[in-house]
Amino acid sequence: MSVIDLSNLPFPGNNLRSFLDSVCEEHELDFAAYAGMDPIAQTIHGFVNYPDEWQTRYVSEGFQHRDPALLLASRSIAPVDWQRLRGESTFQDIFRAASDHGISEQGLTVPVRGPYGDVGLFSVTRNCSDREWGLLKSKILGGLQTAAVHLHDNVIQSHSLNRKLNHPSLSARELEILQWIAAGKSQQDVGDILSISNRTVEVHLRSGRSKLGALTTPQAVGRAIGLGLIHPS
Amino acid sequence: MSVIDLSNLPFPGNNLRSFLDSVCEEHELDFAAYAGMDPIAQTIHGFVNYPDEWQTRYVSEGFQHRDPALLLASRSIAPVDWQRLRGESTFQDIFRAASDHGISEQGLTVPVRGPYGDVGLFSVTRNCSDREWGLLKSKILGGLQTAAVHLHDNVIQSHSLNRKLNHPSLSARELEILQWIAAGKSQQDVGDILSISNRTVEVHLRSGRSKLGALTTPQAVGRAIGLGLIHPS
DNA sequence: CGGACCCTACGGGATTCCCCGTATAGCAGT
DNA sequence: ACTGCTATACGGGGAATCCCGTAGGGTCCG
Structure with missing residues (x-):
């Protein structure tokens, strides 16, 4: 810090x-x-x-x-x-x-x-x-x-x-996907839900992680929740 | 609402x-x-x-x-x-x-x-x-x-x-490991940090997920944060 | 003393995720 | 018009995770 x-x-x-x-x-x-x-x-x-x-x-x-x-x-x-x-x-x-x-x-x-x-x-x-x-x-x-x-x-x-202290601004798609991930869905699940390729899901997830400065998806979920960007479910 | x-x-x-x-x-x-x-x-x-x-x-x-x-x-x-x-x-x-x-x-x-x-x-x-x-x-x-x-x-x-009162309580080890996972560490990292096997880390993580009723680790992290059991980092 | 947990550890096999790319198309700002 | 960002999609290869087990030693409680 x-x-x-x-x-x-x-x-x-x-x-x-x-x-x-x-x-x-x-x-x-x-x-x-x-x-x-x-x-x-x-x-x-x-x-x-x-x-x-x-x-x-x-x-x-x-x-x-x-x-x-x-x-x-x-x-x-x-x-x-x-x-x-x-x-x-x-x-x-x-x-x-x-x-x-x-x-x-x-x-x-x-x-x-x-x-x-x-x-x-x-x-x-x-x-x-x-x-x-x-x-x-x-x-x-x-x-x-x-x-x-x-x-x-x-x-x-x-x-x-x-x-x-610029707060990361995630795109709507990134937030949407992160929210589904936080809801326990796999990347494949999310792809099916949103009718997009699981590869695309992974791209959004990657860019979301990067914007949040997170090394892993669990960390990204935690930070997004801490920032109030998404909610646990 | x-x-x-x-x-x-x-x-x-x-x-x-x-x-x-x-x-x-x-x-x-x-x-x-x-x-x-x-x-x-x-x-x-x-x-x-x-x-x-x-x-x-x-x-x-x-x-x-x-x-x-x-x-x-x-x-x-x-x-x-x-x-x-x-x-x-x-x-x-x-x-x-x-x-x-x-x-x-x-x-x-x-x-x-x-x-x-x-x-x-x-x-x-x-x-x-x-x-x-x-x-x-x-x-x-x-x-x-x-x-x-x-x-x-x-x-x-x-x-x-x-x-x-309504939610099951995680053991100290489970919380500790979940906290490290939320901090962006991999299971292997956590094992090294705590000087235990990465397989053991996975066991704790698994039981933590199960207690939180989470299907995935990101969901478990989200729930634990939502419940105030761990903090984002 | 016998369950009921908890912590520790290991393994095989399947699944999933992650990182590296490429690529097109739309939309907004300058 | 050019630049940048976003959303979309695909793929290979390797790493990590997850799920199914087994198993010994510890504590705590009825």
């Missing part, structure tokens, strides 16, 4: 990095970070207002691939309080490293999903006691949720990113 | 219908409605605190399939203010019908997505002027967002719980 730094990209009409700062200021937070995951391109892109050294270290040690806050939030609907992760050794490892750079153990990650399988993860931290954190959290949760939606919406809408 | 009324289903520890009422009370709203779309089962399920006659009419006329508020929000990341829809004739039709039952034109629909392509749509209405609505909206947007997440999370949790 490659990492794309969005912090220097021009965005239409606003600067998302400074938006992080204003969220921190408004809600009495220390740091904020946005990470967007593209499940197909296998990329993570983002921007933070963490100290530069921590950001560098985080990426260079590949923390974004095993950070339990990101992993859990990327599979969750509701926000994930980092308190839930304290038992996990991976979290403890990353937190020990983070505390060297002044980042607190108190944090929260809000997931936001778009219609194409894209996930935005908005994390904030604040150095304070558990009790203070609990009070603060309930007070600002709505605002964080709104900020997360705003961030992810802007990132996904932005043209410059859409070029980087 | 069939319609499932969840309003009478028992939920663990809380009543979602009364949650709608409390959201209305807290935020000075007239009505609130939750609609969940399941792209796999092709169903819409939901519950509302609209007047019964309106609810009945809405469903009987199939409004849920063409309501522009739902359609737009289901493709959006950010909340959709119904003001944006005033130009659309479909919206005007539905609103004319709604106003017969005391529902205002002033409304908002908040979309929330889960990891499996599921979408929750939380709508609220308030009878007031455009200016009042603008002020109210900015004040309660965060709370609505939080409420929407809470609703959808609860519905999905209980829904997937139901599905897990």
Whole structure:
């Protein structure tokens, strides 16, 4: 999974990095970070207002691939309080490293999903006691949720990113065939159903795989489902 | 798409219908409605605190399939203010019908997505002027967002719980292998990765397919993803 | 202790899929 | 008009999968 730094990209009409700062200021937070995951391109892109050294270290040690806050939030609907992760050794490892750079153990990650399988993860931290954190959290949760939606919406809408994260567009025929394959039909079956040659079915399937960046048909089916292009049956 | 009324289903520890009422009370709203779309089962399920006659009419006329508020929000990341829809004739039709039952034109629909392509749509209405609505909206947007997440999370949790009860559970090995297959590995690859024979891999795959009621491996991968047993990659 | 699974492993034979091509025709954009 | 993409179709050859078995060792439970 490659990492794309969005912090220097021009965005239409606003600067998302400074938006992080204003969220921190408004809600009495220390740091904020946005990470967007593209499940197909296998990329993570983002921007933070963490100290530069921590950001560098985080990426260079590949923390974004095993950070339990990101992993859990990327599979969750509701926000994930980092308190839930304290038992996990991976979290403890990353937190020990983070505390060297002044980042607190108190944090929260809000997931936001778009219609194409894209996930935005908005994390904030604040150095304070558990009790203070609990009070603060309930007070600002709505605002964080709104900020997360705003961030992810802007990132996904932005043209410059859409070029980087171009979602594969399968032809109607390719989708149709992939849908039948996902329904358990063989290539021959599909050919009979659609009244075309099984060889032609295989051609469409091949080009579908290629567009999805999949090595095998099962993987292509999985990705297409993950993108909402087809449905399991 | 069939319609499932969840309003009478028992939920663990809380009543979602009364949650709608409390959201209305807290935020000075007239009505609130939750609609969940399941792209796999092709169903819409939901519950509302609209007047019964309106609810009945809405469903009987199939409004849920063409309501522009739902359609737009289901493709959006950010909340959709119904003001944006005033130009659309479909919206005007539905609103004319709604106003017969005391529902205002002033409304908002908040979309929330889960990891499996599921979408929750939380709508609220308030009878007031455009200016009042603008002020109210900015004040309660965060709370609505939080409420929407809470609703959808609860519905999905209980829904997937139901599905897990009804579906056979795959062994850890079977899931592990299916996950690698979904990641584009061949049976031989998986055997090498797990240091077992490729024939053994095939055995697990076979039994996984059988448990999922799938005729082919691509179908099994699709179903496993649809059930949330594995993730696309 | 005897089933009931699960994990492991191997084999033969049939089927299917995948990769490499070639080829025509239509349709859309520039 | 040329270029590019899509849909259609065909074929050979090799690789992979799938289906039918057998079989020993492990765990868990009644």
